[in-house]
Every structure is written in C-alpha cells, then in structure tokens.
Amino acid sequence: MTASTSTVSPWKAELRSADPPRAPDYRPRLAPLPEDPEVLVIGAGAAGIGAARTLVERGVRVAVLEARDRIGGRAFTVSVRGHALDLGAHWLHAGPINPLVALGRARGERLKLAPQESHVWVERRRGRPDEIRANARAFDRADQAMTRGAAQPGPDRPAESALPPGLGPWGARVAQVHGLVSGRSLDEVSLHDFPSLEYSENYFLAGGYGSYLARLANDLPVALASPVTRIDWSDRRVRVETADGTEYRARAVIVTVPVMVLRDGPSFSPPLPNAVRAAIDGFSTGLYEHAVLHWPSSPFRGRDRLAAIHGARRSPAGLLTRIDGTPFHYYELDVHEAEALDAAGSEADGVRRHVRAVLAEQFGRARLRDLTIPAVSAWRHDPWSRGSWAVVPPGHAPAREFLHAPLADTVWFAGEALSRLQWGTVGGAYEEGTRAAAAAAERIRIGTG
Numbered sequence: 369m370t371a372s373t374s375t376v377s378p379w380k381a382e383l384r385s386a387d388p389p390r391a392p393d394y395r396p397r398l399a400p401l402p403e404d405p406e407v408l409v410i411g412a413g414a415a416g417i418g419a420a421r422t423l424v425e426r427g428v429r430v431a432v433l434e435a436r437d438r439i440g441g442r443a444f445t446v447s448v449r450g451h452a453l454d455l456g457a458h459w460l461h462a463g464p465i466n467p468l469v470a471l472g473r474a475r476g477e478r479l480k481l482a483p484q485e486s487h488v489w490v491e492r493r494r495g496r497p498d499e500i501r502a503n504a505r506a507f508d509r510a511d512q513a514m515t516r517g518a519a520q521p522g523p524d525r526p527a528e529s530a531l532p533p534g535l536g537p538w539g540a541r542v543a544q545v546h547g548l549v550s551g552r553s554l555d556e557v558s559l560h561d562f563p564s565l566e567y568s569e570n571y572f573l574a575g576g577y578g579s580y581l582a583r584l585a586n587d588l589p590v591a592l593a594s595p596v597t598r599i600d601w602s603d604r605r606v607r608v609e610t611a612d613g614t615e616y617r618a619r620a621v622i623v624t625v626p627v628m629v630l631r632d633g634p635s636f637s638p639p640l641p642n643a644v645r646a647a648i649d650g651f652s653t654g655l656y657e658h659a660v661l662h663w664p665s666s667p668f669r670g671r672d673r674l675a676a677i678h679g680a681r682r683s684p685a686g687l688l689t690r691i692d693g694t695p696f697h698y699y700e701l702d703v704h705e706a707e708a709l710d711a712a713g714s715e716a717d718g719v720r721r722h723v724r725a726v727l728a729e730q731f732g733r734a735r736l737r738d739l740t741i742p743a744v745s746a747w748r749h750d751p752w753s754r755g756s757w758a759v760v761p762p763g764h765a766p767a768r769e770f771l772h773a774p775l776a777d778t779v780w781f782a783g784e785a786l787s788r789l790q791w792g793t794v795g796g797a798y799e800e801g802t803r804a805a806a807a808a809a810e811r812i813r814i815g816t817g
C-alpha cells in the first residue's frame with residue numbers, strides 16, 4: 369500500500385445528522401492489515417464481516433477497509449442508561465435460514481425466540497378477543513393473497529395491488545405494517561420480490577445484535593476511518609484508494625457498500641457497465657428509523673412484544689415494547705413519517721416532538737409523564753448508509769441475482785440488497801458476504817494453482 373496526498377470524500381458533505389454520534393457498546397480487537405492482501409473487502413458491516421471471516425478461515429490474506437470509526441454498519445448497539453440498545457437491526461429474522469442464528473447457537477449466544485402474539489390496542493383501549501382474532505385474520509388473508517399474487521405469471525406490479533378487498537377497518541393497519549417492514553409503501557414495492565422474505569421464527573439476542581456482530585469481528589484485519597473513494601479494476605490487480613490517498617492492491621475486491629451509497633461513490637475505473645449501474649441505481653431507498661423510548665409507565669407488560677395499534681387516530685407504524693423486559697421500547701418511524709419530518713426540516717428534537725404527539729393521541733398526555741426519548745436514529749442522513757435498506761420497486765426484482773456475477777473476475781458485490789430470501793437483513797447481508805468471499809477465494813486458487 370502507498371500513501372499520497374489527502375482528499376476528502378466528495379459525496380460525504382451534504383447530509384446532516386440527528387443525535388450526536390454515540391460510541392458502540394462493544395469494540396472488537398482488530399488485527400493489523402496484512403502487507404500483501406490477496407482480497408480487499410470494502411465495508412465492515414454484516415456482509416464485510418461475513419466475507420472477512422470466510423476468507424480468514426480459508427487462509428486467504430484479506431484487508432477490510434471501513435469508512436466509519438467503528439464496525440457493524442447498520443447493526444449498531446449502544447449503551448443507554450446502562451442498557452444495550454440497537455439503533456439499527458434488532459431482530460434476527462428467518463431463524464431456519466439465517467446463518468447468524470446457527471452460528472449464535474454454536475457460540476452459545478443468548479438467543480430468545482421472539483413472541484408471535486402482539487398486544488392489540490384499539491381506539492385508546494386494549495383490544496377485545498374478537499378484535500385480536502380479526503387483526504390476526506386480516507394479516508393472514510393479506511399474506512396469502514400476496515403470496516398467490518406473486519406466484520402468478522405475468523409482469524411485475526406493485527405489491528399493494530395484491531392486497532385482498534374486504535379487510536375492513538384492519539386493512540389500513542395491514543398496509544401500514546407491510547409498508548413499514550418493506551421500507552416503502554406497498555405501491556412502491558415489487559410484488560414479485562415482496563413475499564420472498566422468510567419471516568418465520570425470529571429471535572432477539574441479549575446484549576444487542578450490533579454487539580454480537582462486533583464480537584464476530586474480533587481479530588479480523590480491519591482499518592477503520594478508511595473511506596474508499598476509488599476502485600480501479602482495469603488490471604488483473606485491482607487498485608483501491610481511500611480518502612487520505614492511501615492505495616491498496618489485491619487480486620480481488622468485495623464491495624459491501626450499501627447500494628444507496630454506491631449511487632454516488634466510490635468511483636469505478638473503468639466505469640461500471642451500464643447494466644450493473646442500472647441494477648444498482650434501480651433500487652429505491654427503504655426508510656425505517658428507531659426512536660428509543662424510556663417509558664416506565666407504558667400500558668404494556670411482559671417483554672419484547674410488538675403492539676398493534678388500531679383506530680382513526682395517528683398511530684406508530686411499529687412499537688416494540690419492553691425490550692429485554694426493561695422500560696425501554698422502540699417506536700419505529702416508517703417512510704411517511706421520516707419523509708414528512710424531513711420535509712418540515714425537523715432535526716432530532718422535531719422527531720421527538722412528533723413521537724410524543726402520536727403517543728399522546730393514543731395513550732393520553734397523562735400517561736406520558738415519565739416518557740423520555742434518549743435516542744433517535746437517522747440512517748437516512750448517514751453518509752455511509754443513506755437509508756435503512758434497499759427496496760426493489762416493481763420490475764426490478766432480477767437485480768438482486770444479477771449483481772451476484774463478478775466483474776472481470778476481480779470485483780464482487782455483496783450486502784443486504786443482493787439477498788433474495790433474506791433481503792434487507794443482517795443475516796442476508798452476512799450470507800451474501802460469505803457467498804462472495806467463497807467465490808473470490810475460488811478464483812484466486814484457480815488463478816494461482
């Protein structure tokens with residue numbers, strides 16, 4: 369590697385942040401980079417960590433370059449009043465196929481199966497048994513109809529068009545929740561892509577998902593605060609430059625930078641082929657943000673349970689109550705709330721006022737007397753994520769698979785956007801990292817064998 373003059377990352381400046389940055393709850397011990405890496409991995413989120421672990425296991429010399437001064441990307445656990453809380457990913461989805469569930473079990477991590485049932489809250493009171501059943505039926509009917517719709521031959525269309533009629537008063541809530549977990553409203557989401565995510569058997573992990581991922585990075589060779597600005601793949605040996613002008617060379621590079629960030633940088637030389645550029649740029653930006661509530665007198669008891677809130681008043685699109693049995697809860701902002709707050713120019717305190725106002729409509733002001741909101745995420749304003757996850761709009765479903773093909777046997781892409789069965793998740797990103805790493809390691813072995 370060589371160092372030259374310092375340059376500032378060109379696409380970094382214009383985004384604003386919300387809360388002041390927080391320190392991670394757990395920082396892994398990182399190894400120094402090898403002198404002569406065979407593979408460079410760009411980004412030390414789930415995909416980058418999955419890739420690096422796979423390469424190390426296979427005896428391949430790897431160097432990971434990470435823009436932030438911490439690892440984990442969109443999986444980030446912080447300590448708030450002595451409790452570990454996730455500002456990004458929190459659920460280990462898709463238990464039967466999520467590699468981080470199997471690995472967690474093997475490592476003796478404290479996994480807890482997430483409860484299936486939600487608290488149901490209707491018009492400022494607890495739901496009656498018939499309402500709880502009707503709520504569950506509406507979700508089942510919608511899921512079946514959308515899965516059927518996606519399996520039908522014919523052109524792709526918005527997922528919303530497959531919602532069954534006659535869901536009555538529950539229909540709005542079904543669309544709101546599916547829009548929340550999709551990252552955009554269903555009229556902007558591909559029906560062909562929609563049902564591919566496997567949601568059964570979700571888990572939580574004591575101490576936070578971000579800290580678990582950080583533990584998996586122990587002893588990996590990662591350079592922090594090293595944003596990559598340029599990838600030159602014109603030659604058999606790829607050249608990668610970071611913002612301070614340091615240049616790295618290797619036989620292959622695995623790019624795990626979120627597709628929302630890749631729209632503007634790093635630059636590729638030669639430029640990416642048109643079809644690859646179109647596949648990357650065709651994803652839309654999913655928005656989903658956490659407001660961390662500390663609310664001892666909330667009406668919800670038990671632990672780690674979603675609250676489904678119905679009625680004519682404004683309601684949180686998502687509310688995960690009593691994290692780990694504590695007075696902490698996550699209020700989940702969906703794309704509509706996030707975009708409306710941004711349009712109004714709201715910073716973190718504006719988000720807090722909005723969250724309070726919505727909760728007051730549902731629970732009454734008196735109930736909020738001990739509510740505080742110690743943290744608010746703003747992944748959409750973070751230059752290294754620029755959103756929560758990538759969303760496939762109608763017609764763009766083949767892009768996930770298309771991006772699996774390497775460029776010139778030198779550049780591989782990986783990350784949550786490329787996962788079909790676990791899109792938008794940590795498990796999917798990790799798996800994509802291991803896939804790309806196995807392929808790159810194989811090419812190197814053939815090339816030198």
Ligand SMILES: Cc1cc2nc3c(=O)[nH]c(=O)nc-3n(C[C@H](O)[C@H](O)[C@H](O)COP(=O)(O)OP(=O)(O)OC[C@H]3O[C@@H](n4cnc5c(N)ncnc54)[C@H](O)[C@@H]3O)c2cc1C
Pocket residue numbers: 410411412413414415416433434435436439440441442443455456457458459460461594595596597624625626629633634656657658745747752753755756757782783784785791792793794795797798
């Ligand atoms: C609020 C929120 C809640 C979520 N909830 C869940 C959940 O409950 N369960 C779940 O499974 N998933 C959830 N997700 C999604 C999940 O966090 C992501 O899908 C996953 O973490 C993505 O991993 P990744 O490796 O693809 O990308 P990232 O984690 O974004 O990692 C990419 C890395 O690349 C780095 N980088 C970017 N640009 C450069 C550059 N130029 N040079 C060097 N490095 C660079 C970034 O800093 C980052 O560390 C949530 C996301 C958010 C935002």
